[in-house]
Structures are given as C-alpha cells and as structure tokens.
Amino acid sequence: MNTERPHGASTLIVKDLNAQSVLRCLKEAQTATVRQLAGASGLSVVTVKAIMTSLVDQGKAFIGGKAPSGGGRPSQRYIFNEKHSLGLVIFTREVDGKDTVFLRVVDLYGQTLDSESIEIPSLGPDELETLIGEKILQFNRLQAISLGLPGIEYKGTIVSVDYKALIGIPLADRLRSRFGMPVLVENDVNAAVLGRDCEAYIYFPRKYPPGAGLLIQGTLLKGCHHFAGEIGWLPLGISWGPETADSFEDCCSAAAKVVASLTAVVDPASVVLYGEHLGKEHLQRIGELCRNLLPAQALPTLHCSEDFTADFEQGLKKILLNLLDENLLEKPLREEQIPKKKI
Known part of the structure; x- marks a missing residue:
C-alpha cells in the first residue's frame, strides 16, 4: 500500500512508514533493485532510491552487483544485511539428569550463528546475567533476548518454575534493565x-x-x-x-x-x-x-x-525474530548506531 502521502501525518512519520515498507520488502526478497522495491512497496522510484541510500549508510543493506539489464541500463542490486541486528535465544532442559542451559545467537533470518550448551548446577538471575554478558562481549550486535523456562510467568514475574532461585523474580524487567534491550520470557510448552x-x-x-x-x-x-x-x-x-x-x-x-x-x-x-x-x-x-x-x-x-527441544527452540526463535523486527523497524531512518549494552 502506498504510504507516501497519508492524510495528516507529519513528514517524519511518513518517512519512517515508507522506510519500514521498503525494509520489509527487501528483507522478504533478500536482494532487489530499486524498481523491484518500488513495485513491491507501492512507493515511487525516487522515494525508494533515497531510502536505500540511508539504509546502506546505516548498514541495514549492502550494495550488490548489477541486475541483468535486458537491453537497457543495468540496475543496481541491494542486499538485506541479516547480520545488522542479532538476537539471543536461551532455554533450559534436563539432559542425562543434569540441568543444561542452551544458548543460540541468531541473525534476522533466524539462522544460528553460534550454539552453546552449558551444564549448570543451579540457575538463578545472577547466573543468567553472567551467561548473557559473556555472549554480548562476543557479539556486540545483540539486540533482543527470548528466554524459555519450564514454568509460569505472570505480569513479568516468575511464579512457578523448576529453578527455585528464579521464583518471585521479575526476570524480564530485570534483564531489560540490566542489558538495555527487549526481553521476552516464555513457558517451554507455549514456545x-x-x-x-x-x-x-x-x-x-x-x-x-x-x-x-x-x-x-x-x-x-x-x-x-x-x-x-x-x-x-x-x-x-x-x-x-x-x-x-x-x-x-x-x-x-x-x-x-x-x-x-x-x-x-x-x-x-x-x-x-x-x-x-x-x-x-x-x-x-x-x-x-x-x-x-x-x-x-x-x-x-x-x-x-x-x-x-527442536520445537521449543524454534518457537523461541519466532518470538525473538518478532522482537528483532520491531527493533529494526522502529524509526528506521533515525537509528545511527547500535547502542552499547551494559555488561
């Protein structure tokens, strides 16, 4: 749908809406020309070209090779940068009678870039913060966290879980405050x-x-x-x-x-x-x-x-990708750099 001139919207909001539309189209296509993005978004070629210049400057897209011309002037291709923002999936399972924490770093397409499993004798908020902090040091573009636990989370607080040190802890809020990024905690079977x-x-x-x-x-x-x-x-x-x-x-x-x-x-x-x-x-x-x-x-x-475990992990990835997309698309033309996290 064409969002170039919505009635009553400010210029800044219009630009953001247009950029969101183009970025979604590019992510879906993975690679595309300005004309293809204009056709998919309903925006003009001039508008899309200006947006793509900004998205390349921000690192959300790369300039690719030339598209086949079919006799005319070759068109410039753009490539979506799936590693612009990364996310962290964390979940727990009992393996051979031992409590194990699984950590997965994924890109904007949900592809796993880093995978680790750690046996842990007891799991509490401090242990979780340590594990997350270590991953942030390794991957400074981490922008969101999805955490899966075998328990009940109500109004942000863990009210029932296999790990007693987490009961009564407003875990999502604590991790959001600690690391300055979106965090969502979900029950294992819901995931x-x-x-x-x-x-x-x-x-x-x-x-x-x-x-x-x-x-x-x-x-x-x-x-x-x-x-x-x-x-x-x-x-x-x-x-x-x-x-x-x-x-x-x-x-x-x-x-x-x-x-x-x-x-x-x-x-x-x-x-x-x-x-x-x-x-x-x-x-x-x-x-x-x-x-x-x-x-x-x-x-x-x-x-x-x-x-x-595969179903559990895949569900947490879906949750994480929604968080990453929201973060990526929020004010897309005004994001200058990845903010530094507190570790």
Missing part, C-alpha cells in the same frame, strides 16, 4: 506450540505432570493468570509420575483423558503429543481410547513429536 505451529501441544514428562500449549487463531492462549495449559491440575484422578508413565495402559489411558478434556474445551483440529516414553504404539492406543471418550466428529488428529 513449543509456536515452533510446531499447531493448535495444541501436550508435553508428558516422565517424572512430572503434563503441560499444554494452545494456539488459538495464531495467538497463544494464556488465560487471566497465565495458567492456561497447566493440565496437570485437571481433576482426572491421575497420579502423574514414573509409575504411570512406565505402564503402557495407564499412560495411554491418562493421555487419552487429557486429550479428551482439552478437546471438549478448545476443539482443536489436531493435537501434538510429546514424551520421551511415548512411541507409535502409544499414539495408536491413545487414539483408540479417545474414540471411546469423544464423538466421532470431534476427534482431533493426533501426532507425535520426536524432538521437543
């Missing part, structure tokens, strides 16, 4: 449902009650107190833990009751299940039991994820 891009995702740990992530029309369902998805609290009379998980029939019966309960509330077209102890035989049996609990027209399609 997984985003990463998998499905409507419902249920994680069945072997030792703990299950949790669910729900994506309704593309939006995470969190509820008034961010308690949505805490399905271990459903009054189903199930004793969650290794004894139930290790019994094939008890495990399948418990999972089917959870799926049926969830279906009766949100009616998903499909449900993804994950558990280290779940296999194809479990999925088949859970489906059979669900057919006894639900009417045929309400049965969701069941899928089994093979890699919760």
Whole structure:
C-alpha cells in the first residue's frame, strides 16, 4: 500500500512508514533493485532510491552487483544485511539428569550463528546475567533476548518454575534493565506450540505432570493468570509420575483423558503429543481410547513429536525474530548506531 502521502501525518512519520515498507520488502526478497522495491512497496522510484541510500549508510543493506539489464541500463542490486541486528535465544532442559542451559545467537533470518550448551548446577538471575554478558562481549550486535523456562510467568514475574532461585523474580524487567534491550520470557510448552505451529501441544514428562500449549487463531492462549495449559491440575484422578508413565495402559489411558478434556474445551483440529516414553504404539492406543471418550466428529488428529527441544527452540526463535523486527523497524531512518549494552 502506498504510504507516501497519508492524510495528516507529519513528514517524519511518513518517512519512517515508507522506510519500514521498503525494509520489509527487501528483507522478504533478500536482494532487489530499486524498481523491484518500488513495485513491491507501492512507493515511487525516487522515494525508494533515497531510502536505500540511508539504509546502506546505516548498514541495514549492502550494495550488490548489477541486475541483468535486458537491453537497457543495468540496475543496481541491494542486499538485506541479516547480520545488522542479532538476537539471543536461551532455554533450559534436563539432559542425562543434569540441568543444561542452551544458548543460540541468531541473525534476522533466524539462522544460528553460534550454539552453546552449558551444564549448570543451579540457575538463578545472577547466573543468567553472567551467561548473557559473556555472549554480548562476543557479539556486540545483540539486540533482543527470548528466554524459555519450564514454568509460569505472570505480569513479568516468575511464579512457578523448576529453578527455585528464579521464583518471585521479575526476570524480564530485570534483564531489560540490566542489558538495555527487549526481553521476552516464555513457558517451554507455549514456545513449543509456536515452533510446531499447531493448535495444541501436550508435553508428558516422565517424572512430572503434563503441560499444554494452545494456539488459538495464531495467538497463544494464556488465560487471566497465565495458567492456561497447566493440565496437570485437571481433576482426572491421575497420579502423574514414573509409575504411570512406565505402564503402557495407564499412560495411554491418562493421555487419552487429557486429550479428551482439552478437546471438549478448545476443539482443536489436531493435537501434538510429546514424551520421551511415548512411541507409535502409544499414539495408536491413545487414539483408540479417545474414540471411546469423544464423538466421532470431534476427534482431533493426533501426532507425535520426536524432538521437543527442536520445537521449543524454534518457537523461541519466532518470538525473538518478532522482537528483532520491531527493533529494526522502529524509526528506521533515525537509528545511527547500535547502542552499547551494559555488561
């Protein structure tokens, strides 16, 4: 849509809107000429050319080679600089019985530039700040952080989590203040449902009650107190833990009751299940039991994820890319340099 002359907008706002449009188009195309960007954005060639000059000066774009001319004068190509701003994904998982922190540095396309996993005996805010500070020293263009934890965050404060030192801590605000960049903290299963891009995702740990992530029309369902998805609290009379998980029939019966309960509330077209102890035989049996609990027209399609960590990480990357895009597009013609972070 042409935003060159919106009624009543100031010149500065118009310039920002135009630059945002051009930058989005260039990012989507990866490389393009001024004429191609003008066609995609609806702006004039003259306007786009001026914007591209500014974006190159800021380092958000590079000058590339010449495009094929087709008989006329060759056009200058521009390349989106995906490394202009970087982001940090942090998440925790238990690996071989040991608490492990995973750190990923990604570019504006979500490509991983640096990957590290660190075993840590205890995780608190000080340990997190140390890990983040070390990454900022390595990558001075870090501009946003997404953090995934197995717990509940409400109004910016961690109210329930496996790491007791984090409970009661306004973690997102603390990290924003400490490092001067956007920070978003998300529950592990909520991140997984985003990463998998499905409507419902249920994680069945072997030792703990299950949790669910729900994506309704593309939006995470969190509820008034961010308690949505805490399905271990459903009054189903199930004793969650290794004894139930290790019994094939008890495990399948418990999972089917959870799926049926969830279906009766949100009616998903499909449900993804994950558990280290779940296999194809479990999925088949859970489906059979669900057919006894639900009417045929309400049965969701069941899928089994093979890699919760990958789904978790992918969801955090999506969250991070949204933060980076917001930061990149805010006042695009008035950003002079990457601000220095406090470490």
